[in-house]
Amino acid sequence: MEILVCVKRVPDSAENEISVGPGGTDIKRDDLVYSVNEWDNYAVEEAIQIVERDGGNVTVVSVGDSEAEDIVRREMAMGANNGLLATDAAFEGSDGLGVATILAAAATKASYDLILTGALADGGAAQVGGMIAALLDLPYASVVNKIETKDGKSLRIGREIEGGNQEVSDIELPCVLSIQTGINEPRYVGIRGIRKVASVEIPVLDAGALGIAAGSVGAAGAKVKRVDYFVPVAGAGAEMLTGSNDELASKLVELLKAKGGIK
Amino acid sequence: MDAKIFVLVAHKDGKADDSAFELAAAARAMFPGSAPIGLVCGSGVDAVCGEVAPLLAEVWKFNQVALGYPNAELIRPLLLNVIPAGSVLLLAHDTFGYDLGPGLSVKLGATYVPDVVGFDGLEETTLRVVRQEFAGQVSAHVNCNIANGAVVTVRSGAFKPAEAGPAGAIVDRSADAAGLTAKRKFVELIQAEAGDIDITREDVLVSVGRGIGDKENIALVEELAAAMGAAMSCSRPIVDAKWLDKGRQVGTSGKTVKPKVYLALGISGSFQHLGGIKGNPFLVAVNKNPKAPIFQVATVGIVADLLEFLPVLTEKIEKLK
Numbered sequence: 226m227e228i229l230v231c232v233k234r235v236p237d238s239a240e241n242e243i244s245v246g247p248g249g250t251d252i253k254r255d256d257l258v259y260s261v262n263e264w265d266n267y268a269v270e271e272a273i274q275i276v277e278r279d280g281g282n283v284t285v286v287s288v289g290d291s292e293a294e295d296i297v298r299r300e301m302a303m304g305a306n307n308g309l310l311a312t313d314a315a316f317e318g319s320d321g322l323g324v325a326t327i328l329a330a331a332a333t334k335a336s337y338d339l340i341l342t343g344a345l346a347d348g349g350a351a352q353v354g355g356m357i358a359a360l361l362d363l364p365y366a367s368v369v370n371k372i373e374t375k376d377g378k379s380l381r382i383g384r385e386i387e388g389g390n391q392e393v394s395d396i397e398l399p400c401v402l403s404i405q406t407g408i409n410e411p412r413y414v415g416i417r418g419i420r421k422v423a424s425v426e427i428p429v430l431d432a433g434a435l436g437i438a439a440g441s442v443g444a445a446g447a448k449v450k451r452v453d454y455f456v457p458v459a460g461a462g463a464e465m466l467t468g469s470n471d472e473l474a475s476k477l478v479e480l481l482k483a484k485g486g487i488k
Numbered sequence: 489m490d491a492k493i494f495v496l497v498a499h500k501d502g503k504a505d506d507s508a509f510e511l512a513a514a515a516r517a518m519f520p521g522s523a524p525i526g527l528v529c530g531s532g533v534d535a536v537c538g539e540v541a542p543l544l545a546e547v548w549k550f551n552q553v554a555l556g557y558p559n560a561e562l563i564r565p566l567l568l569n570v571i572p573a574g575s576v577l578l579l580a581h582d583t584f585g586y587d588l589g590p591g592l593s594v595k596l597g598a599t600y601v602p603d604v605v606g607f608d609g610l611e612e613t614t615l616r617v618v619r620q621e622f623a624g625q626v627s628a629h630v631n632c633n634i635a636n637g638a639v640v641t642v643r644s645g646a647f648k649p650a651e652a653g654p655a656g657a658i659v660d661r662s663a664d665a666a667g668l669t670a671k672r673k674f675v676e677l678i679q680a681e682a683g684d685i686d687i688t689r690e691d692v693l694v695s696v697g698r699g700i701g702d703k704e705n706i707a708l709v710e711e712l713a714a715a716m717g718a719a720m721s722c723s724r725p726i727v728d729a730k731w732l733d734k735g736r737q738v739g740t741s742g743k744t745v746k747p748k749v750y751l752a753l754g755i756s757g758s759f760q761h762l763g764g765i766k767g768n769p770f771l772v773a774v775n776k777n778p779k780a781p782i783f784q785v786a787t788v789g790i791v792a793d794l795l796e797f798l799p800v801l802t803e804k805i806e807k808l809k
Contacts, residue, residue, distance in 0.1 A: 236622065238622045238623040238625060239623075239698050239756070241622075242779045243779065244626070244779060252622070252626060321600060322593075347622055347623075348619075348621050349603050349619070349621060350602035351586045352589070352600055354590070355586065355587070355594075356593070356600070359591035359595050364561055364670070365560075366587065367586035368583050381675070385583070386583045386584075386741075387583060387740055387741065388740075388741070388742075389737065390677055391678040393675040393678060394673060394675055395673050395675060397672070406728045407724070448634075449600070450631050452630065452631050453628065453629050455626070455627055455628070455629070456626060457627045462789075463785075463786035463787060464788050465783070465788075465790070465791070466790050470796055470797050471800055473792060473797065474800045474801040477772065477788070480772070480788060484748065484749050485691070485692070486692050486716060486718070486772075488692065488716065
């Protein structure tokens, strides 16, 4: 199976305190730790496992600059066979549909049986996979937490729906799936793996190569535009306890006793 | 805006989902003076249509056996057939919304406005909404050009449920939903495993998240829970890492709990996690990140390193005995 996996470089929100920068136009980006979007990493692992089982190739694609290239390279170190980078000044400021348009165009550069994205990224929109599917007229399923390959014509998939229940469906190939965390255990990428792919050439596709008209993507084409970032005025917010660990623990024990938290 | 406003009504076992009431309110808040039309797709949906009619100006019923299980790959072409160009459709930001919404917006040529947590104004064809990014650590005002219509997904709890008014007319449009086919077919629903403990029945929960860092550190949480006589639960990343069973996961994709006391240890407080905590418990958050969104909803907050703080806390509780 030929599989395309779309990945995004994001500030790791588990590792960073995200705060609003001066004027609110952006978050403070100095000192942020970036990594591949967590959901995308599961998608790449799933693709690699399918190919290890049934044969084929995994291609990883990202929209972005040379820093996004590092993410593509990392996923190649995991075991993806090929990398692609969609880079053009005209892509900057794209909204969700802009990114999906670029990725859909990249997907038509070869014949893929399966296109994977992460279910969510840092924007929390859960939108790009479903848009790619619609742009390419392919069937789609989101929050997928199980993939069984069958006869090469369809897949049996599970979707993780509310309450942790699993909705099982059959979906025809080619198709687009967005992958939920927990579907597998992404493999560890060691220094040796990174070194192995350090000098691999990663083809760069610009707007011309992808056949994308200037103005249809990027800030010029965006219909959804962020005006500013802000920190909401917390309602009551938490009563913050202060002191040494010993003092904090004493205060908390008293509160827990009063609220019936200690049996 | 003179566009038609639609609300997609989710339902299960003959009852409308809570989201239907919130979406009806959202439609009237965002588009005052509009006459929102409810869309009910399914098999045997008369009761649901009757239930939501008092919330809406009109209800369109699409009753077909093929729609017995909500398959977005069937419902998307159905909606494309019946929604006029330039319309606005509101739906819930949940796993069905993820399936249906993005592709529907592309096919309608409408703007996709996902995961709205607040409404901040409508001027001409610019809809201004509030969203959250970076797992809820910061919020953003977003301007959306909806001149060609919009598909808007609304987060649960963002709008207060609509009150009933005069019942809107129910229009049977089932014929428009005939002969649908899809390349994705529903097979079965597998219920979540019960697990070794039922956290939904516990009064006191000690809940652990990604901030615990390593599998071996879970022992610190176990010791605290044991000292308190409480049960241990967790957030999603702990289950993804297979450090605890799925049966202990609190959140929209896990269990809904209603304890009296809830300790959130190293849990940032994503809306998916908070969505699983009901009944307004005494919520204590301990996190090393002072910007963690959990502090916005917690009763009491402590900024501390769990690995240093938990042993001190456990020791103090042990000494009470």
